[in-house]
Amino acid sequence: xxxxxxxxxxxxxxxxxxxxxxxxxxxxxxxxxxxxxxxxxxxxxxxxxxxxxxxxxxxxxxxxxxxxxxxxxxxxxxxxxxx
Amino acid sequence: xxxxxxxxxxxxxxxxxxxxxxxxxxxxxxxxxxxxxxxxxxxxxxxxxxxxxxxxxxxxxxxxxxxxxxxxxxxxxxxxxxxxxxxxxxxxxxxxxxxxxxxxxxxxxxxxxxxxxxxxxxxxxxxxxxxxxxxxxxxxxxxxxxxxxxxxxx
Numbered sequence: 055x056x057x058x059x060x061x062x063x064x065x066x067x068x069x070x071x072x073x074x075x076x077x078x079x080x081x082x083x084x085x086x087x088x089x090x091x092x093x094x095x096x097x098x099x100x101x102x103x104x105x106x107x108x109x110x111x112x113x114x115x116x117x118x119x120x121x122x123x124x125x126x127x128x129x130x131x132x133x134x135x136x137x
Numbered sequence: 138x139x140x141x142x143x144x145x146x147x148x149x150x151x152x153x154x155x156x157x158x159x160x161x162x163x164x165x166x167x168x169x170x171x172x173x174x175x176x177x178x179x180x181x182x183x184x185x186x187x188x189x190x191x192x193x194x195x196x197x198x199x200x201x202x203x204x205x206x207x208x209x210x211x212x213x214x215x216x217x218x219x220x221x222x223x224x225x226x227x228x229x230x231x232x233x234x235x236x237x238x239x240x241x242x243x244x245x246x247x248x249x250x251x252x253x254x255x256x257x258x259x260x261x262x263x264x265x266x267x268x269x270x271x272x273x274x275x276x277x278x279x280x281x282x283x284x285x286x287x288x289x290x291x
Binding site (some may be wrong): 135 | 194233277
């Protein structure tokens, strides 16, 4: 699974993207956020408030109950501020 | 119909001259150009902004902008639509974004141009990081943007 981080999530976690293999009980975006947060350090800091973290799976906006699967491209980011 | 995501500036006059060119069914063109302003949280004592860097999600950005443009075409009878959005480091006065729509009638052109911006603000994966004398800060999303987007429905 490829995971990308943007804006202050990227700067706090310290990497822009990484390939990870979460355990099989990580079934949704919300599960993934919880699992990543348990890594501690920048992850714990960036994901301390999951409710402010937005997500995309395979480049489509999704909610935290959306499933994640091996091979997915998952992005985590704050609310967008373009325009 | 076109979507462009680019670091370079764009020439508004040249873009509009080429937009819907040769289509004499077009009765009106509406355009919005967004600029970098030097104050955030205007009126709240915010620090002056000396520059900002726009980060985006290559690939998803283009897909989202194309989907927004397709949605506008589904809702209004448009002869043409154009979205240009820049990324990278910009300074006050720089152009950030252009949306333009062309239709036989002005109502469709006005409304769809606003729709493009309202949806872009809440759906296109861009993030602004401002530089101020006090340091850099990521811009918070505004609730008013969600309200503006919500009035168009899902």
